[in-house]
Amino acid sequence: MAIVERPARAVLDPSVLRGDQPLYSGTKIPEPVPSILQLPEDLRDSDDVMQVNFGPNHPSTHGVLRLVVDLLGEEIVGLRAVIGYLHTGFEKNMEHKTWWKAITYPERIDYVSFQNNELVFVLAIEKLLGLEPPPKATWMRMLLCELNRIHSHLIYLGTSALEIGAISMFWYAFRERDMILDLSELVTGARMHTRYFQAGGLAEDVPRGFYPECRKFCDWMPKAVDDYESLIDRNAIWLERTRGIGVLSAEDAIALGQSGPVIRGSGIDWDLRKRQPYLAYDEVDFDVPVYTHGDVYDRYRVRMEEMRQSTRVVAQCLDRLEDMEGEPWIADDRKVVLPPREELHTSMESLIHHFKLVTEGYRVPAGEVYVTIESPRGELGCYLVSDGGPRPWRVKFRAPSFVATPAAATLCRGALVADLIAIVGSLNTVMGEVDR
Amino acid sequence: MDWDGVPGLLETKEDRGETTLVVETATLVEACEHLRDEHGFNFLSDITATDYLGWPTTTSRVAGYYGTAAGRDVNAPGSAGLARLPGDRPKRFSVNYHLLALVEGAPRLRIQVWVDDGEPVPSVVGVWPTADWHEREAWDMLGIPVEGHPNLVRILMEDDWEGHPLRKDYPLGGEPVRFSEEE
Amino acid sequence: MAIRERKKRTRLRDFGLQSERLLWPTKGPGVFEQEIGVDQLEQRLMLTTVEKAVRWSQANSIWPDTFGLACCAIEMMSIVSSRYDIARFGAEVFRSSPRQADLLIVSGRVSHKMAAPLRQIYDQMLEPKWVIAMGACASSAGMFNNYAVLQGVDKIVPVDIYVPGCPPRPEMLIEGIVRLQERIKGGVPPAYEVRGVAS
Numbered sequence: 001m002a003i004v005e006r007p008a009r010a011v012l013d014p015s016v017l018r019g020d021q022p023l024y025s026g027t028k029i030p031e032p033v034p035s036i037l038q039l040p041e042d043l044r045d046s047d048d049v050m051q052v053n054f055g056p057n058h059p060s061t062h063g064v065l066r067l068v069v070d071l072l073g074e075e076i077v078g079l080r081a082v083i084g085y086l087h088t089g090f091e092k093n094m095e096h097k098t099w100w101k102a103i104t105y106p107e108r109i110d111y112v113s114f115q116n117n118e119l120v121f122v123l124a125i126e127k128l129l130g131l132e133p134p135p136k137a138t139w140m141r142m143l144l145c146e147l148n149r150i151h152s153h154l155i156y157l158g159t160s161a162l163e164i165g166a167i168s169m170f171w172y173a174f175r176e177r178d179m180i181l182d183l184s185e186l187v188t189g190a191r192m193h194t195r196y197f198q199a200g201g202l203a204e205d206v207p208r209g210f211y212p213e214c215r216k217f218c219d220w221m222p223k224a225v226d227d228y229e230s231l232i233d234r235n236a237i238w239l240e241r242t243r244g245i246g247v248l249s250a251e252d253a254i255a256l257g258q259s260g261p262v263i264r265g266s267g268i269d270w271d272l273r274k275r276q277p278y279l280a281y282d283e284v285d286f287d288v289p290v291y292t293h294g295d296v297y298d299r300y301r302v303r304m305e306e307m308r309q310s311t312r313v314v315a316q317c318l319d320r321l322e323d324m325e326g327e328p329w330i331a332d333d334r335k336v337v338l339p340p341r342e343e344l345h346t347s348m349e350s351l352i353h354h355f356k357l358v359t360e361g362y363r364v365p366a367g368e369v370y371v372t373i374e375s376p377r378g379e380l381g382c383y384l385v386s387d388g389g390p391r392p393w394r395v396k397f398r399a400p401s402f403v404a405t406p407a408a409a410t411l412c413r414g415a416l417v418a419d420l421i422a423i424v425g426s427l428n429t430v431m432g433e434v435d436r
Numbered sequence: 437m438d439w440d441g442v443p444g445l446l447e448t449k450e451d452r453g454e455t456t457l458v459v460e461t462a463t464l465v466e467a468c469e470h471l472r473d474e475h476g477f478n479f480l481s482d483i484t485a486t487d488y489l490g491w492p493t494t495t496s497r498v499a500g501y502y503g504t505a506a507g508r509d510v511n512a513p514g515s516a517g518l519a520r521l522p523g524d525r526p527k528r529f530s531v532n533y534h535l536l537a538l539v540e541g542a543p544r545l546r547i548q549v550w551v552d553d554g555e556p557v558p559s560v561v562g563v564w565p566t567a568d569w570h571e572r573e574a575w576d577m578l579g580i581p582v583e584g585h586p587n588l589v590r591i592l593m594e595d596d597w598e599g600h601p602l603r604k605d606y607p608l609g610g611e612p613v614r615f616s617e618e619e
Numbered sequence: 620m621a622i623r624e625r626k627k628r629t630r631l632r633d634f635g636l637q638s639e640r641l642l643w644p645t646k647g648p649g650v651f652e653q654e655i656g657v658d659q660l661e662q663r664l665m666l667t668t669v670e671k672a673v674r675w676s677q678a679n680s681i682w683p684d685t686f687g688l689a690c691c692a693i694e695m696m697s698i699v700s701s702r703y704d705i706a707r708f709g710a711e712v713f714r715s716s717p718r719q720a721d722l723l724i725v726s727g728r729v730s731h732k733m734a735a736p737l738r739q740i741y742d743q744m745l746e747p748k749w750v751i752a753m754g755a756c757a758s759s760a761g762m763f764n765n766y767a768v769l770q771g772v773d774k775i776v777p778v779d780i781y782v783p784g785c786p787p788r789p790e791m792l793i794e795g796i797v798r799l800q801e802r803i804k805g806g807v808p809p810a811y812e813v814r815g816v817a818s
Contacts, residue, residue, distance in 0.1 A: 013539045032586040034565035056736050059715030084592040085733040089767035111690035137605050174700030231541035257566030276542040381485045432689050468802050609766025
């Protein structure tokens with residue numbers, strides 16, 4: 001199927017481009033609806049076209065995504081994504097909870113990289129409050145979010161390899177994933193959905209014994225990534241199934257709002273941890289992998305490299321945290337943060353503050369903020385409006401998967417059915433994020 | 437940054453390090469094209485619509501009452517509970533477009549338009565194709581019709597759902613929690 | 620076969636099965652025993668050798684259906700992984716087609732839009748079939764008491780085992796599956812028969 005010759009939509013700054021651009025001339029984004037690949041005119045009444053429903057329940061592990069696909073033999077000539085099967089009403093529910101209680105909700109939105117969701121919400125609250133967390137909290141948050149990034153990429157690796165047919169990758173990847181969840185349980189008490197971040201810092205101090213365990217993990221992880229690469233990186237079947245599949249040029253990626261490993265696989269050097277450093281990312285040393293072919297294989301390579309780089313960041317965070325033993329883990333602002341329990345026995349003000357914070361909750365000054373971080377899927381944003389009261393007025397999460405799912409229509413142009421699985425896997429969408 | 441060239445610009449707000457441009461609804465698409473072509477904001481991050489029904493304003497507050505959002509502000513020492521209110525909103529809904537320029541420094545911008553119930557907003561799908569699903573969500577969740585959108589149907593709720601769930605006059609729903617002592 | 624006179628047996632351990640009642644010998648009949656009716660336990664349970672063998676094989680090769688929805692699905696995937704290996708309990712493969720599956724583990728929040736596909740999947744499964752509601756969201760909608768989420772999956776499918784947690788640890792889900800296996804081996808019929816609803 002010929003690529004429609006239309007001028008590229010987005011104008012790119014050369015300072016963020018790598019490699020020889022563009023990957024194809026013009027744009028592949030379908031018209032008139034960018035998210036629906038429509039049947040061409042000559043096939044509208046054809047008997048050879050079969051409409052198949054890759055329904056909400058399907059063997060691939062992507063959760064409840066429904067793709068209505070028009071097939072001409074094995075080739076995809078029409079594609080439409082239907083979402084909403086996991087719509088949970090997070091945003092409305094959070095409007096009815098106090099700020100403190102609302103922090104449990106964002107974790108479950110992107111349930112694979114849960115710490116990043118918590119982080120973006122807590123950063124947004126802190127921006128509205130104007131509250132600065134102590135360094136220990138910042139570094140610990142960074143450590144947990146990078147561990148979460150490795151966790152998310154491991155799940156991506158296990159599940160997308162499983163779908164393409166490399167079934168044993170699943171068990172290798174989940175072995176390390178369980179190690180990460182063990183670390184998470186050591187610190188926070190829960191494997192997933194830890195609810196460890198508070199407005200102002202962390203909920204509790206880092207327990208003793210965590211740093212040596214995390215150090216052991218950091219020493220082990222690069223060998224594990226070597227294991228994964230030895231399994232599939234040079235495998236002829238893997239290369240056949242992923243090389244040259246689902247090519248996305250840089251201009252199309254920007255026009256479609258892609259971020260994270262998807263644009264880094266298409267040759268754009270854009271990582272919010274480097275370009276717009278939050279937490280303490282400007283104080284650690286790590287590289288951002290950028291590959292230039294824009295296909296499924298390059299996105300896979302980006303995520304593999306990111307696992308290695310995240311391990312480097314975790315090791316550096318450990319170095320800093322080990323020197324911060326005994327420092328405060330949460331800010332001192334008693335209007336927002338609970339006082340330490342010992343004080344409740346002696347200080348009347350602490351008791352009153354504790355009471356007001358637990359029953360009514362703290363109040364966040366009125367205003368609106370939009371905070372973005374680099375989640376494993378791309379740019380995760382939280383738009384928060386406060387009316388000055390104890391509850392959020394409006395919370396909106398800009399989910400990278402919500403933006404990536406309609407891109408499947410562009411990527412699957414001219415692809416075969418088997419490629420569809422590889423392409424949707426490479427976008428690494430999590431339906432909890434898409435539907436919220 | 438100099439925002440004078442933006443067509444239909446009504447107001448510029450700077451708060452907590454973020455810039456918000458309030459533009460007229462009618463010239464929204466021209467403003468977006470201007471920002472994309474002249475200022476380099478080639479990445480549309482998010483479109484968020486907010487419903488301000490029930491927003492505490494100067495006429496609706498009860499002075500000094502603790503229980504409401506417009507009540508005492510304990511964070512202000514020495515204010516003796518005099519309420520400081522967030523200010524009036526021009527219309528019921530605001531639609532915010534969060535833009536980003538993929539250049540060094542990652543400049544961000546928010547474009548804001550204000551609409552009433554039922555008043556349509558022009559579609560920016562022609563400017564940034566990623567706006568497609570965001571605008572559908574604004575229509576589905578808040579009932580803001582988007583003019584010129586090629587496929588304005590419900591996206592998150594079922595196709596025959598009535599009502600727009602994220603509006604403030606739409607109930608949270610769910611069922612009342614039963615406790616065993618009541619039975 | 621006529622039911623002979625025998626000593627009154629009211630608890631699972633009287634049938635030679637592991638049960639929490641072993642820990643609390645003075646505790647009365649459990650919930651499902653009460654549901655079936657303590658005095659009817661003997662009549663409702665099948666005790667012939669062939670039936671025992673059938674039940675044993677059903678319990679020990681219970682194949683779940685891939686119905687992972689949300690966060691609980693990730694924990695469900697981890698029971699397939701090598702650390703919390705579910706294959707040693709007989710749930711060797713997760714079948715994607717409901718026609719080939721015995722057990723529906725509803726893992727994750729069920730929105731109203733998803734309720735119809737869920738019921739359709741349940742209907743497509745062949746008897747005997749069991750349902751585990753994994754997690755707080757499947758049991759009772761968890762923290763999502765709102766317009767979008769079905770308040771408990773037992774509103775549309777009959778549930779055998781509820782596994783609480785948000786998300787439940789893999790060991791908790793395995794305990795749920797093991798309890799289900801005990802129920803099956805004990806002869807307790809699947810939930811649609813116990814509750815008398817359509818299957």
